[in-house]
Amino acid sequence: MNGRIIITGATGSMGAAAVEALATRGVPVLMACRNLAKAEAVRSDILGRIPAADIELRQLDLASMASVRNFAEGIDAGTVAGLFNNAGVISKGYSITGDGFENTFSVNYFGPWLLTQLLLPKLPEDARIVNMVSLTCRFAPLSEQTLRPAEKDFSQLSTYARAKRALLSFSMELARRHPSLRVNLADPGIVASNMIDLGHWYDPLADALFKPLCRKPEVGVQPALRALSGQSRNRYFVGRGDKAIPVRYFTPDLDARIWAATEEAMR
């Protein structure tokens, strides 16, 4: 692989595990993180174990399209081999970003959409693009209207599931429009990370009872790591293997409409 792998949300549980796993293999990484102090702490921790690790840090806030544009402008063509759209959030309440997007949708969908589009001209034709989706996609209806939910339509989990379903739709359409790219989906399963603390009074109880049953971040990120290092295209990486993308996600007309609605929203 020539060039860095950009990992968004590299301060998070699976993001940091991905940085360390790639660094162990000698792959240069660019941590794209909203909190640079936190990113520096993750990097120093990894350098303590892998002194030769080649890890660069840059600021990226996916809740701000100006930040996404600024990040993409700072990337030189030919220096990046792949992009792992890993960052994600399950917002507790309804909030709208400065760009007018609901926050969960901005971080999980609109931000990665714009980032990928802006980086494309700087990436090799066969660049690896791995989008982190979720088993919740299965239960999420998608339409142009769901991209920008009103407050009355917001719910913590269903808005998250719809945003991930939109990211999945984007991946399918991206692969159709750029068949030379290696676009793949990664589904980590249920992972014991900060993300599954939904901010409820019973979270400490859930931590004690539920988290031990969940995958560890180093395990949950394995499907994404396999997608990042292999030659596949349009595969769904999950568990210990990968499979054809489930037919329920073959919605080309919808994907084209979602793409057009997103382009319109970015104007």
Ligand SMILES: NC(=O)c1ccc[n+]([C@@H]2O[C@H](COP(=O)([O-])OP(=O)(O)OC[C@H]3O[C@@H](n4cnc5c(N)ncnc54)[C@H](OP(=O)(O)O)[C@@H]3O)[C@@H](O)[C@H]2O)c1
């Ligand atoms: N955990 C699960 O069971 C599970 C299941 C299916 C899919 N996933 C997906 O896996 C990915 C990684 O999740 P995780 O479990 O490792 O969660 P995590 O530990 O909470 O990590 C989330 C990462 O996203 C970053 N992030 C949040 N808001 C951001 C923003 N506005 N701009 C840029 N980065 C932002 C966080 O940055 P800060 O450190 O600054 O907060 C953090 O680095 C996510 O896409 C998630 O949806 C997780």
